[in-house]
Amino acid sequence: MEPKNKAVAASKRAAENASPYGFDTLQVHAGTAPDPTTGARSTPIYQTTAYVFEDADQAASLFNLQSFGNIYTRLTNPTTAVLEQKVAALENARAATAVASGHASQAVAFHMLMNPGDHIVSSSKLYGGSITQLGVSFKRFDWHTTFVDPDDIKGFADAITPKTKAIYAESLSNPGGVVCDIEALAEIAHKAGIPLIIDNTMASPYLCRPIEWGADIVLHSATKFLGGHGNSMGGVIVDSGKFDWGQNDKFPHLSQPSPAYHGLTFWETFGDMAFAVACRAISLRDLGPAISPFNAFMILTGMETLSLRMRKHCDNALAIAEFLSKHPKVAWVSYAGLKGDRYHALAQKYLPKGAGSVFTFGLKGGYEAGLKFVDTVEIFSHLANVGDTRSLVIHPASTTHRQLTPEQREAAGAGDNVIRLSIGIEDVNDLIKDIDKALNAA
Numbered sequence: 001m002e003p004k005n006k007a008v009a010a011s012k013r014a015a016e017n018a019s020p021y022g023f024d025t026l027q028v029h030a031g032t033a034p035d036p037t038t039g040a041r042s043t044p045i046y047q048t049t050a051y052v053f054e055d056a057d058q059a060a061s062l063f064n065l066q067s068f069g070n071i072y073t074r075l076t077n078p079t080t081a082v083l084e085q086k087v088a089a090l091e092n093a094r095a096a097t098a099v100a101s102g103h104a105s106q107a108v109a110f111h112m113l114m115n116p117g118d119h120i121v122s123s124s125k126l127y128g129g130s131i132t133q134l135g136v137s138f139k140r141f142d143w144h145t146t147f148v149d150p151d152d153i154k155g156f157a158d159a160i161t162p163k164t165k166a167i168y169a170e171s172l173s174n175p176g177g178v179v180c181d182i183e184a185l186a187e188i189a190h191k192a193g194i195p196l197i198i199d200n201t202m203a204s205p206y207l208c209r210p211i212e213w214g215a216d217i218v219l220h221s222a223t224k225f226l227g228g229h230g231n232s233m234g235g236v237i238v239d240s241g242k243f244d245w246g247q248n249d250k251f252p253h254l255s256q257p258s259p260a261y262h263g264l265t266f267w268e269t270f271g272d273m274a275f276a277v278a279c280r281a282i283s284l285r286d287l288g289p290a291i292s293p294f295n296a297f298m299i300l301t302g303m304e305t306l307s308l309r310m311r312k313h314c315d316n317a318l319a320i321a322e323f324l325s326k327h328p329k330v331a332w333v334s335y336a337g338l339k340g341d342r343y344h345a346l347a348q349k350y351l352p353k354g355a356g357s358v359f360t361f362g363l364k365g366g367y368e369a370g371l372k373f374v375d376t377v378e379i380f381s382h383l384a385n386v387g388d389t390r391s392l393v394i395h396p397a398s399t400t401h402r403q404l405t406p407e408q409r410e411a412a413g414a415g416d417n418v419i420r421l422s423i424g425i426e427d428v429n430d431l432i433k434d435i436d437k438a439l440n441a442a
Contacts, residue, residue: 031085090205094241095276102221104289105235116142123169128401172202175420176413179346186214216243224387232298241272314354335359367416376438391424
């Protein structure tokens with residue numbers, strides 16, 4: 001275990017000793033090894049709730065966090081551990097903690113940072129459920145959020161108060177396609193002595209690695225592109241290992257003795273993996289949103305083809321966005337891969353391999369045309385998800401963002417005429433024909 005005064009040095013060593021392997025190799029091999037008991041090459045599904053201790057001393061050591069090992073699947077599981085190691089490797093991070101969903105990753109991460117009365121500064125361009133979680137549900141914990149337009153970088157600095165514990169944003173926003181200026185937000189956060197948290201779900205680590213631009217914590221809904229097949233729920237909290245939790249008194253759960261573990265101090269004991277360990281040992285333990293071993297296995301299987309899928313996703317998305325930008329029934333297209341898009345320059349910086357597969361466009365016919373469009377497409381599935389191999393479509397104003405006011409929907413990029421597409425890996429010409437037929441009907 002690294003003591004506090006060695007944590008920064010340990011982080012530097014981790015960066016210097018980054019894996020020599022390329023992304024495609026890591027997505028297949030990181031964290032995995034043949035099963036030592038059976039020789040199975042694929043990671044087994046350890047479908048168990050608990051684990052037998054070697055003896056009383058080993059059990060006490062595990063419960064005191066004096067050694068690492070398996071106690072109970074709500075906390076640790078061998079299948080889940082491989083998922084955590086693989087995501088951490090792909091994000092070039094120190095450690096990761098897997099949970100039941102993307103929403104659970106947000107709840108667990110903020111639970112580790114916040115006290116009653118504390119504050120978050122967040123981008124206003126987020127998935128609608130995240131806006132509700134941060135802006136409504138978190139108030140029941142007495143956690144408060146100020147939403148700032150991501151184009152107003154200075155607004156983030158102006159919104160910070162003595163109670164602010166983090167800046168939060170999506171690297172590539174859902175559904176609006178806003179590309180976040182991660183480097184600029186990191187500078188603001190670090191000047192205030194707080195971490196920058198980036199949700200990297202829509203980009204995936206193949207397209208963007210936020211930690212390399214200054215993010216301290218990265219979150220994923222593994223339900224989406226990491227798993228990639230629309231069949232398993234999961235979330236991941238990724239700890240860069242680079243934030244100094246002892247630089248001020250803002251984070252007592254990490255920098256001061258924990259009453260939950262007989263006065264153990266996470267930052268002093270675990271150094272550059274303190275946040276990941278504390279998320280598991282306190283927040284995941286007590287809130288309980290554990291990922292199932294089966295879902296961890298399914299997401300691991302999907303991750304082995306992440307880069308292959310993302311390349312096809314992006315190629316198809318760009319071709320469809322270019323088609324839509326010239327269609328007479330379309331008012332506008334918001335896709336950072338288009339040269340004329342307002343976020344194209346930021347996409348070139350942060351997403352040089354492609355601007356993702358999820359984007360929005362506006363129908364000239366408004367709300368009713370949106371309903372007609374989603375009812376007419378055939379290849380596209382009308383459902384509330386993204387990141388599938390299949391192409392998906394939704395009208396956010398009538399579904400994912402309907403709980404928001406009209407003003408909030410507009411601010412989130414989900415106005416009445418907005419259609420969100422999640423482009424799959426089918427033949428792009430078939431997708432264009434399907435869209436064209438639906439546009440003409442709408």
